[in-house]
Amino acid sequence: MSTAAQRLSGQPMFQLLARVQDMQREGRDIVRFEIGDTSFPVDQKIVEATQQALSDGHVKYVNSQGMPELREEICQHIRKTHGFLPDPQQVLVMPANGVIDVLMNCIVNPGESVLIPDPGFPTYRAAANHLGVEVQTYRQLEGEDRFYVDPEEVMVRILSQTRLLIVNSPNNPTGMTVTENEAQSLYQVAHERDVYVLSDEVYSRLIYDGEAFSVSQYDHCRERTILLNSFSKGYGMSGWRLGYAVGPVDVIEKMTLLFETVSSCFPPFIQQAGVVALQNDNDGGMVYRQILQESRDLMVGLLNEIPGVSCFVPPGAMYVFADIAGIGMSSQEFSDIALDRAGVSLLPGTNFGQEGEGYVRLCFARDLETIKEGCERLKACFSSNFKKNETIRLHRTVSR
Amino acid sequence: MSTAAQRLSGQPMFQLLARVQDMQREGRDIVRFEIGDTSFPVDQKIVEATQQALSDGHVKYVNSQGMPELREEICQHIRKTHGFLPDPQQVLVMPANGVIDVLMNCIVNPGESVLIPDPGFPTYRAAANHLGVEVQTYRQLEGEDRFYVDPEEVMVRILSQTRLLIVNSPNNPTGMTVTENEAQSLYQVAHERDVYVLSDEVYSRLIYDGEAFSVSQYDHCRERTILLNSFSKGYGMSGWRLGYAVGPVDVIEKMTLLFETVSSCFPPFIQQAGVVALQNDNDGGMVYRQILQESRDLMVGLLNEIPGVSCFVPPGAMYVFADIAGIGMSSQEFSDIALDRAGVSLLPGTNFGQEGEGYVRLCFARDLETIKEGCERLKACFSSNFKKNETIRLHRTVSR
Numbered sequence: 001m002s003t004a005a006q007r008l009s010g011q012p013m014f015q016l017l018a019r020v021q022d023m024q025r026e027g028r029d030i031v032r033f034e035i036g037d038t039s040f041p042v043d044q045k046i047v048e049a050t051q052q053a054l055s056d057g058h059v060k061y062v063n064s065q066g067m068p069e070l071r072e073e074i075c076q077h078i079r080k081t082h083g084f085l086p087d088p089q090q091v092l093v094m095p096a097n098g099v100i101d102v103l104m105n106c107i108v109n110p111g112e113s114v115l116i117p118d119p120g121f122p123t124y125r126a127a128a129n130h131l132g133v134e135v136q137t138y139r140q141l142e143g144e145d146r147f148y149v150d151p152e153e154v155m156v157r158i159l160s161q162t163r164l165l166i167v168n169s170p171n172n173p174t175g176m177t178v179t180e181n182e183a184q185s186l187y188q189v190a191h192e193r194d195v196y197v198l199s200d201e202v203y204s205r206l207i208y209d210g211e212a213f214s215v216s217q218y219d220h221c222r223e224r225t226i227l228l229n230s231f232s233k234g235y236g237m238s239g240w241r242l243g244y245a246v247g248p249v250d251v252i253e254k255m256t257l258l259f260e261t262v263s264s265c266f267p268p269f270i271q272q273a274g275v276v277a278l279q280n281d282n283d284g285g286m287v288y289r290q291i292l293q294e295s296r297d298l299m300v301g302l303l304n305e306i307p308g309v310s311c312f313v314p315p316g317a318m319y320v321f322a323d324i325a326g327i328g329m330s331s332q333e334f335s336d337i338a339l340d341r342a343g344v345s346l347l348p349g350t351n352f353g354q355e356g357e358g359y360v361r362l363c364f365a366r367d368l369e370t371i372k373e374g375c376e377r378l379k380a381c382f383s384s385n386f387k388k389n390e391t392i393r394l395h396r397t398v399s400r
Numbered sequence: 401m402s403t404a405a406q407r408l409s410g411q412p413m414f415q416l417l418a419r420v421q422d423m424q425r426e427g428r429d430i431v432r433f434e435i436g437d438t439s440f441p442v443d444q445k446i447v448e449a450t451q452q453a454l455s456d457g458h459v460k461y462v463n464s465q466g467m468p469e470l471r472e473e474i475c476q477h478i479r480k481t482h483g484f485l486p487d488p489q490q491v492l493v494m495p496a497n498g499v500i501d502v503l504m505n506c507i508v509n510p511g512e513s514v515l516i517p518d519p520g521f522p523t524y525r526a527a528a529n530h531l532g533v534e535v536q537t538y539r540q541l542e543g544e545d546r547f548y549v550d551p552e553e554v555m556v557r558i559l560s561q562t563r564l565l566i567v568n569s570p571n572n573p574t575g576m577t578v579t580e581n582e583a584q585s586l587y588q589v590a591h592e593r594d595v596y597v598l599s600d601e602v603y604s605r606l607i608y609d610g611e612a613f614s615v616s617q618y619d620h621c622r623e624r625t626i627l628l629n630s631f632s633k634g635y636g637m638s639g640w641r642l643g644y645a646v647g648p649v650d651v652i653e654k655m656t657l658l659f660e661t662v663s664s665c666f667p668p669f670i671q672q673a674g675v676v677a678l679q680n681d682n683d684g685g686m687v688y689r690q691i692l693q694e695s696r697d698l699m700v701g702l703l704n705e706i707p708g709v710s711c712f713v714p715p716g717a718m719y720v721f722a723d724i725a726g727i728g729m730s731s732q733e734f735s736d737i738a739l740d741r742a743g744v745s746l747l748p749g750t751n752f753g754q755e756g757e758g759y760v761r762l763c764f765a766r767d768l769e770t771i772k773e774g775c776e777r778l779k780a781c782f783s784s785n786f787k788k789n790e791t792i793r794l795h796r797t798v799s800r
Binding site: 001002003004005008009010011014035037041042047050051054055057058059060061062064095097098100101102105106107108109112123126127130163237238239240241250251254257258260261262263264265266267268269270 | 401402403404405408409410411414435437441442447450451454455457458459460461462464495497498500501502505506507508509512523526527530563637638639640641650651654657658660661662663664665666667668669670
């Protein structure tokens with residue numbers, strides 16, 4: 001095996017998934033809060049558009065960068081959501097996870113580094129590892145009533161060999177969104193230190209409170225920001241694997257060449273579904289978001305009733321990142337016990353980086369009954385563990 | 401940009417494609433023999449299976465290695481076509497071009513080398529280039545009435561740093577298939593020199609003369625062979641991007657981890673189409689093949705009528721690799737003139753390696769009228785170029 005292969009390690013989430021599926025096959029009744037996917041059916045218009053594209057014969061090779069009609073639609077969509085109109089030459093259509101890998105491959109050399117949030121989406125680290133790229137992290141901090149990012153800390157963590165800063169808002173796993181001031185400051189930092197910025201906005205359609213601000217607003221993806229978005233989360237289209245990057249033309253050209261080399265092109269009938277999804281996005285996902293918001297509020301309320309557990313109301317994404325330090329267990333212990341004794345699967349915060357110690361992630365994109373059942377199980381299981389005088393903030397002592 | 405990005409160069413075919421499409425938009429009538437795709441509609445059963453899978457809600461994340469039912473179906477298919485039954489753990493479902501990249505990434509280090517056919521499929525070289533893997537080549541030789549590969553030459557070309565040998569049968573661009581003796585000798589060479597073998601069989605459903613032999617038959621993909629196949633060519637499903645690798649479990653495990661890192665999984669409704677394609681493959685593509693064979697025979701006959709052009713009858717794939725040395729032009733000149741003056745797009749043999757000098761590749765997966773029209777245009781354009789006493793075998797003097 002190559003050294004690149006040796007650097008590959010399975011993501012703990014997939015290992016947990018396999019274990020949960022085994023337990024379910026054995027007849028165990030598991031409430032599943034671990035995977036970041038919705039059980040909502042995909043909009044029938046999108047399904048039918050895919051079927052129609054198949055009937056219409058959109059089934060052969062197409063432009064590697066993406067079909068012109070979809071790239072044009074993406075540009076118009078960004079004009080609506082971000083207030084600037086990219087050129088279709090700035091757009092590459094491909095799976096969103098692949099964008100992370102292809103972008104790093106194109107702008108960061110092995111031995112150079114990428115600066116990622118901790119806690120943060122595990123694929124950032126996995127992609128860096130397999131490419132031999134060094135990883136630096138900046139923290140997500142706990143404020144009064146929200147997680148936040150400190151642009152000054154980001155500034156300090158950018159080293160001479162740092163090529164890429166990743167900003168993920170709304171954030172997985174914390175649900176954090178950056179404010180206008182934070183977005184501007186982060187862009188300013190990137191500009192001053194001359195690094196590229198990946199603005200991972202795959203949860204941008206799932207913002208419940210406040211407005212969305214994007215670091216891409218300052219250079220319109222023409223100089224250093226690469227906007228990443230996906231249809232997986234916002235439209236519930238995870239199985240389509242449809243995403244896109246918008247960035248400086250020279251970066252997108254290189255990314256296209258790499259995507260062309262490894263994949264030729266993206267299935268055209270799936271791209272047609274993307275066109276229809278964007279064209280019919282009149283309410284910006286309002287209905288979908290209202291349902292999720294109700295689920296979110298229920299889960300946050302119920303979790304906060306468990307002694308020793310506390311969580312913020314996440315303004316975006318589909319996760320509650322709950323502080324379980326008061327229970328007196330590590331994240332991994334808590335998660336193992338939740339699964340084994342309560343039949344509730346969730347992810348230890350440490351899956352998202354060492355700053356995640358003392359937290360667990362639960363996906364709230366579930367129906368209300370499931371959320372009630374799962375939270376009741378957790379409460380029954382862990383309430384006895386809470387000892388008021390032992391509420392050490394474990395994650396602080398461990399990693400800060 | 402990273403050094404990996406600097407190593408990326410566009411494949412000439414895609415540049416030609418863009419040029420042809422521009423000419424067509426300007427109203428030029430182009431007979432297109434360049435792209436390796438069929439105009440046949442995809443089997444209605446496969447289209448309907450994809451549509452049904454969408455209606456049935458197969459639209460969310462699935463197992464990264466591939467859905468169990470498709471991997472099982474692939475194993476049964478290989479039992480029928482190759483005479484051995486792999487374990488589903490030996491199978492990874494992903495786009496076929498991606499398999500080349502992911503496999504090289506997992507078993508060859510930068511600075512180590514891969515041994516590929518020349519002429520050969522350009523993605524082998526493109527993937528190696530972007531990974532920083534060295535490329536060695538072995539030739540496809542012209543015999544009496546066929547191209548062939550000399551296992552002794554392959555043996556000599558394997559160096560101490562060679563990790564992977566690629567065998568492509570039926571071959572793109574020559575249509576060559578390996579005989580039983582050649583397959584056995586190639587496996588023996590790989591075994592003696594302890595290298596992995598990628599057996600790229602994406603054209604295996606398109607064999608018109610003789611039988612298919614695979615280097616994978618000797619170790620059943622358990623020790624050193626990795627069988628690569630795809631639904632793109634054999635089922636005309638190019639837009640689906642559906643392919644698979646079968647190999648030693650430890651290699652497939654690493655490849656799965658890498659695929660999971662960059663893509664999470666492959667669209668489930670496309671995988672369902674694969675299940676149906678294999679389940680309904682009762683005649684092994686007989687009808688499809690008969691149509692293509694008629695096209696092949698027509699094209700070979702017509703090309704051989706052009707003075708200065710000669711070609712073998714390719715036993716497999718969908719290309720004629722025609723020797724145009726008698727015309728007294730380089731491959732690139734011939735191709736440029738064919739497009740500009742005759743309105744026929746085809747690929748210079750040099751797109752496939754330096755041993756392709758003196759040849760051009762034409763895809764015969766076209767209807768008979770198109771083939772007649774294109775070949776007549778070529779004959780009218782080039783007949784005057786033929787001067788009997790100048791039939792130097794250009795490709796021999798240039799590169800052998």
